Amino acid sequence: MMGLKRGVLIIVASVLLGYLSSSWAVLHLLLTPEHKPMTQTPVQLGFPNTKSVWVETSKDHIRLRGWLVPANQSRAIILVHGIHSNAWDCQTPDVVRAYQASGFQVFLFDLRAHGGSGGEHIGLGLHEHHDIQAIVDYLQTEAAIPPGSIGLHGTSYGAVVALFAAADIEAIKAVIADSAYANLFDVIGGELERQTGLPSEWGVMFAPGFELMGRVVYGLDIDKAMPLQAVRKIQQRPLLLIHGQEDEILPPDHARRLNQAGGPNTQLWLLPGRRHTQGVRLVPDCDKLSPLREEFLRRTTSFFKRYL
DSSP: HHHHHHHHHHHHHHHHHHHHHHHHHHHHHHTTTOOOSSSSSSSTTTTTTEEEEEETTTTTTOEEEEEEEEEEOOEEEEEETTOOOOOTTHHHHHHHHHHHHHEEEEEEEEOTSSSSSSOOSTTTTTHHHHHHHHHHHHHHHOOOOOOTEEEEEEEHHHHHHHHHHHHHOOOOOEEEEOOOOOOOHEEEEEHHHHHEEEEEEEHHHHHHHHHHHHHHHHHOOOOGGOOOHHHHTTSSSSSEEETTTTOOOOHHHHHHHHHHHHTTEEEEETTOOOOTTTSSBBSSTTBBBOOTTTHHHHHHHHHHHHHH
16 A cells, blocks of 8 residues: 555656646747847948947846937937837837937837847746836936836837736836737747747646646746736826737737726727737838738827827
């Protein structure tokens, strides 16, 4: 009998160890994006007076590569790119050009674990607010941008980062979140399938392991990585939610749920006929312009003109 119990315990321990090891391996992959290099410099993209900047986060001392595009006003917009991307990727130059022409200074940067910045892992928006805080500090001290004159414009994963950052940083006055998700666990299965080839249904199976490994290995409380909670904390500040009605990566219901959690200054714009982050260019084929491009740039610049 003792031998049988010992055998059962060994089997249970082996299964548990295998589950936790697999959870860590998959989570590690999901939290480790590619460092996508720049293909063109800001000068080549038509921004000759751009200032190259390095900032460092105060909490975990990660160096972030950034650029400040000057303009004639003491108002600034921080652009936050999506995952597996970089500051100057795809449609970003179009957005920068529109904001600069409207008088806004623009700060672009490579998120932690992206592009030329330091760091090995993303933080699901929970750690990236340190990235945004470092940039806000730079804008206030080095570019003389006063509190209340700083906006955030995030795209996809960058939109999630923007929501979490605004919830923690009072100096951020207004936010545009383009194609954000509402709940991490609603999308983790899809990311699991896209990045590993494993069935998306396995996301539910791995969820407890992700929560434990996230906390123990990466210092992440995954239960708190829910943008819905962040939106509830910024209810009184202006928030423009943008989402493609045909988004197959993050269905538009995410935007509707975020909008419901928002306050009186929250707006929702669903882009008819557009898929994921296709307001300016038809990603992933960035050479093709979106039919909504002019309206997208007009609405986003008008939003910040009104609230900053």
